[in-house]
Amino acid sequence: MSAAETSGATMPGAMRSVAVVGGGAFGTALALVAARAGRRAVLVARDAETVAAINGQARNPRYLGDLVLEPAIVATTDIGAVAKADLVVLAVPAQATRAAARDLSGVVRPGVPVIAAAKGLENGTHAVMTDIIAAELPQAAPACLSGPSFAADIARGLPTALTVAAADMDLAEALAQALTSPSFRPYASDDLIGVQIGGALKNVLAIGAGMVVGRGLGASAQAALVARGFAELARLGRALGGRTETLMGLSGLGDLVLTATSPQSRNFSLGLAIGEGGSVAALTGAGTKLAEGATTAAVAVRFAAERDVELPIAAAVAAVLSGRLSVDGAVESLMSRPLKREVE
Numbered sequence: 001m002s003a004a005e006t007s008g009a010t011m012p013g014a015m016r017s018v019a020v021v022g023g024g025a026f027g028t029a030l031a032l033v034a035a036r037a038g039r040r041a042v043l044v045a046r047d048a049e050t051v052a053a054i055n056g057q058a059r060n061p062r063y064l065g066d067l068v069l070e071p072a073i074v075a076t077t078d079i080g081a082v083a084k085a086d087l088v089v090l091a092v093p094a095q096a097t098r099a100a101a102r103d104l105s106g107v108v109r110p111g112v113p114v115i116a117a118a119k120g121l122e123n124g125t126h127a128v129m130t131d132i133i134a135a136e137l138p139q140a141a142p143a144c145l146s147g148p149s150f151a152a153d154i155a156r157g158l159p160t161a162l163t164v165a166a167a168d169m170d171l172a173e174a175l176a177q178a179l180t181s182p183s184f185r186p187y188a189s190d191d192l193i194g195v196q197i198g199g200a201l202k203n204v205l206a207i208g209a210g211m212v213v214g215r216g217l218g219a220s221a222q223a224a225l226v227a228r229g230f231a232e233l234a235r236l237g238r239a240l241g242g243r244t245e246t247l248m249g250l251s252g253l254g255d256l257v258l259t260a261t262s263p264q265s266r267n268f269s270l271g272l273a274i275g276e277g278g279s280v281a282a283l284t285g286a287g288t289k290l291a292e293g294a295t296t297a298a299v300a301v302r303f304a305a306e307r308d309v310e311l312p313i314a315a316a317v318a319a320v321l322s323g324r325l326s327v328d329g330a331v332e333s334l335m336s337r338p339l340k341r342e343v344e
């Protein structure tokens with residue numbers, strides 16, 4: 001018997017029904033993934049208008065424009081629907097993951113895997129998402145899904161490859177089997193920390209890359225930020241126990257390359273607008289699009305400082321976001337740091 005079976009976690013053949021919680025862009029895309037993989041997929045969203053549009057017109061206009069959602073998925077506002085699921089996906093923002101998990105505490109059945117889809121660190125606790133799930137849903141088997149994949153690309157059925165991780169590799173492999181389809185290729189991993197630190201940090205670095213482009217600093221500077229930013233992501237990931245191979249894989253370097261180079265990314269776009277002279281307050285205030293890196297920046301810098309890990313680029317991004325530095329001031333501070341060996 002595998003560790004997953006002895007721990008009571010649900011195994012692949014039994015994962016017939018998937019509940020995705022969170023009716024935004026990524027939750028909707030992941031409900032489509034589950035449906036394409038042959039699972040019974042239900043999307044639990046709190047906004048009744050979104051639920052009506054998904055069920056009535058196969059669209060989520062608020063988050064995915066006029067993209068047609070095929071195959072059809074079923075949406076509901078009833079969180080009780082999660083009780084029937086053999087597999088749960090939590091696709092709400094990182095700072096809402098604890099509240100959403102708490103809402104599910106009396107609903108998720110024992111042994112059911114709960115996959116965190118958010119990319120970020122919790123403000124205050126510095127927790128990764130699977131630690132939040134472990135704390136709030138002790139009856140569940142925590143897992144996470146991360147990698148280069150824009151929700152709209154997934155929803156269109158474009159080819160995507162991601163990493164799905166669980167502490168138990170057998171469970172990670174079972175989750176990959178349960179979600180795979182011709183356009184969606186999950187790779188299994190048991191490195192929960194490596195996967196989640198990569199996903200959290202790449203958003204911060206993507207904001208920095210956007211600032212570089214928006215300020216007109218050139219493609220050479222953008223590439224330097226990606227490479228030295230990756231050194232920071234890997235330094236923090238390794239300090240927390242993540243593996244170098246994971247950090248260099250889909251959920252780390254892969255997602256960093258995507259997000260730090262594409263205006264399709266909300267994090268990159270936020271940085272771009274700041275670099276062009278936009279006001280941080282106006283670009284991150286109420287009603288603006290989610291950019292997880294805007295919160296994760298300061299959280300990661302504090303977390304790293306506690307562990308004596310240096311994150312100069314992330315710190316510069318956090319300083320610009322908090323109004324302590326201009327983009328030009330950030331560049332000057334980074335360029336005037338004492339010279340270092342490239343490899344420590």
Ligand SMILES: NC(=O)C1=CN([C@@H]2O[C@H](COP(=O)(O)OP(=O)(O)OC[C@H]3O[C@@H](n4cnc5c(N)ncnc54)[C@H](O)[C@@H]3O)[C@@H](O)[C@H]2O)C=CC1
Pocket residue numbers: 021022023024025026027045046047063091092093094096097099100117118119120149150151152290292
């Ligand atoms: N959009 C994308 O391309 C991708 C997003 N992600 C990650 O997925 C997470 C969610 O992102 P998106 O879906 O894009 O954001 P979004 O802004 O499109 O949607 C967020 C959804 O969460 C809901 N929500 C917020 N708090 C909630 C709560 N307490 N309970 C229930 N629902 C709640 C909102 O009503 C909204 O429907 C983020 O961490 C993001 O980094 C990961 C990969 C791709």
Ligand SMILES: O=C(CO)COP(=O)(O)O
Pocket residue numbers: 119147148149150151203206255258259264265266267268290291292
């Ligand atoms: O995580 C993502 C792609 O992998 C989505 O990035 P943004 O949140 O910056 O749009």
